[in-house]
Amino acid sequence: MSRDRGSRRLPVIITFIVGLMLTVMPLPESVEAFRPDWLALVVIFWAMQLPRTWSVGSAWMIGIVLDVSYGTLLGQHALALCVVAFATVRFHLLMRVFPLSQLSATIFALLALYQFILFWVNGVAGVSAPTITYWAPVITGTLIWPFLFMFLSGVRYRSRSGR
């Protein structure tokens, strides 16, 4: 049983690791500000598809890892990600039947919530205010969502049949 669960979890963990790689990968300065929040998107996907296994707890742990690799306040990304995961799990049944347009709007709202929590914590902690491009990942994230969704769905069904 536990072995079976482990083999089902492994593909998901790999997607998280790849997400982390994309997050820390160096980009040219001109496009750096538009880097989507890969990990937030991956967390939303798995919280939507497998909410029993991947919900707030795992989102929180990924947030802590993100905090360490970014060097932000310990708990900042953890807080944002676990709130986003919570919202996703609460509405996961609804989100599964949404058409793409509505789903994109929901993703936009979730990413905006994510960035807003980070922004808010920065404000409370007195970290210098970022520019308008701070909100760019929300838009790029929404635009990239359909592709990521297809890709991760592929991962999901492949890993399921391989079980």
Added chain:
Amino acid sequence: MVASRGNNSNPARIPALGLRVLALMIISIVLMYLDHRQNHLDGIRQGIGAAVYPVQIVVDAPVRLWKWLGESTTSRNQLELELGRLQAERLLTNARLQRLTALEAENARLRALLDARTTVRDEIRVAEIMAVDANPYEHNLVIDIGSREGVYDGQAIVDADGVVGQVIRTGIMTAQAVLISDADHALPVEVNRNGLRTIAVGTGEIDRLDLPFLPNNADIRTGDLLVTSGLGGAFPSGYPVAIVDSVTRIPQEPFADVTATPAAALGQVREVMLIWSAPPVTEESVE
């Protein structure tokens, strides 16, 4: 209210989700508070940082491979050219170094005459920058040595041309450093020509520093070299920081508008040097 509506027979219901998220939020806030107030959490940070290290290695790998490929496929001709250039450069530097030894000795003698403390030579070690982008809202870089090699928070980092930045977070095998061009970074400097002291503040642009605290009548010109003054304790004194490239004096403003270009190639460095400045020898420690 909403959480209590669902009944247990609903298969889509996740047990105690609201409670869990509440607990995690409280833990996050406590963690942030502790992290913001004091540095008790450095151990946790280092532990998780070590776990993230393999990811950084993997991300860095393609860049390293590319560099290695480039190195191993350069033609013999090019290598010979490079070798010739380096040898010439070495001769020049050596010639300069000879004078430096003499000057250092002279300096020590003069200082002894003045009864001042002798400056001790700083220890230097080369570190390589990892191709890892740690935080998009900060000008920073990750280097491939950490506390295992004795790196500490606040340590100065220079390259061949000047000051690059300082270490802000030390992991076990890596360390994160903030560049002098970061908008939150300020560095005590002095004008090499006349010893005028001021502060160079990062602007968030990689090729520009601001000197916001110079009065209109300050003796500063375009082309002046700014060096670290050693005040503030983080940086050893005398390392080049930037060259003044514009001085605008507006009569009704209290301060002149002075900008400078960093001496180090902040955007291009691949190898940097870490400085262990020797602690000043005090009377007590001599006895």
